[in-house]
Amino acid sequence: MTGGFIEPIVGRYVHVEIEGEINRIYFEENGSGIPLVCLHTAGSDARQWRHLLVDEEFTRNYRIIAFDMPWHGKSNPPDSRYGSEYRLTTATYTATIRAFCNALGLDRPVVMGCSIGGRIVLNLAIEHARDFRALIGLEAADFQQPWYDTAWLNRPDVHGGEVCAALVSGLIAPDGPETARNETLWGYKQGGPGIFKGDLYFYRVDGDLRGRTGGIDVNQCPLYLLTGEYDFSCTPEDTLRTAAGIPGAKATVMERLGHFPMSENPGQFRRYIAPVLQDIIDKQKL
């Protein structure tokens, strides 16, 4: 092995107005074709998508774009919000995704989100289906039962990075690649103080979509839901229950994967996402 290889991913910043304030948002992209916008999980950043971003087959047909949400990764908090408690809401999350897509001038992109990204995809399907070509929710459900107290995530006598990573470590399937597991957890160790907790405000409190998903029209915008069998946070049963209430939604349980399919075991995830991306291409030809 020799050094010097440069990956085809390009990273840039775009200025996006969200709720009246300019946010400097970092995004990475590769490929050309149908725009595919990828949303990272709570408390992490867009590096989770780096394997998808360099997939030679996918990038032949898709312009794959992954961005760091404000307060995450290389996207700083909005200038006016330093010092205030971060709490993600359904309205802000939805506005952020739409503003980002508009800022880049994307024409009816596909959006794929994982975890909180999967949940917000459902809200996009409810409120803005016309704006999107297809929606893909990974580890997505209208609601799931909490399994720990988020107060532990941000307090001065507990190391935030260590506890966040240790909590989510159990959501990774047990026999995936060790390096991918370590990299997935590294993202959690690097999150800003209180950011994972603030994301979970959306997940646990503000973003309960029970009773709202039944109106999703998949004829307007196809909806795919894929969940790892080892995800005990958003369980396969949570996803299947959600999908059962949405006529025409396609649900798949992914073997040997957990809550972070694209980063914890990219090769295994590829087996499941490739047919979905092909299905979307095939629908364009009809």
Next chain:
Amino acid sequence: MSSERGGQSIDAPISSSADAVVAAFAAIPALLARDAALTARGRWLDVDCLLGPSTQPFHVTIRAGQIVDMARAPALMRSWRFAYRTTPAALAAYWQPRPPAGWHDLLALTKRGEATLEGEIHPFMTHLQYFKDLLALPRRNGFGGVS
């Protein structure tokens, strides 16, 4: 809705005798003593806790990440800061080379009601990965078929 579900859902843990589970748990101090990296990760940890199978928990005394004493409960007038106890069947499943889904993490076990976490859990949370890896040591020692 159309759905696909590959593989077989495992609804019951691996069968194993409670005695075998207790014996495997009792070997944890020796396994930790051979794991320098895990011991080092616990170097800031001093705690007296109650861990193990619900049928036979152990008082575990940890100092600087090392188990310096482990005694079968009950022990007269011995106190503990927190307790993590699981059914023997859950530990047997947790220790499989590839644990079945939902039986593969300490907090997955509490969520499904196969384990209880009680007491003053601050030391558990500050060293959460340490305790996950500590209680997984029998997996690496051959419980469930791998040595």
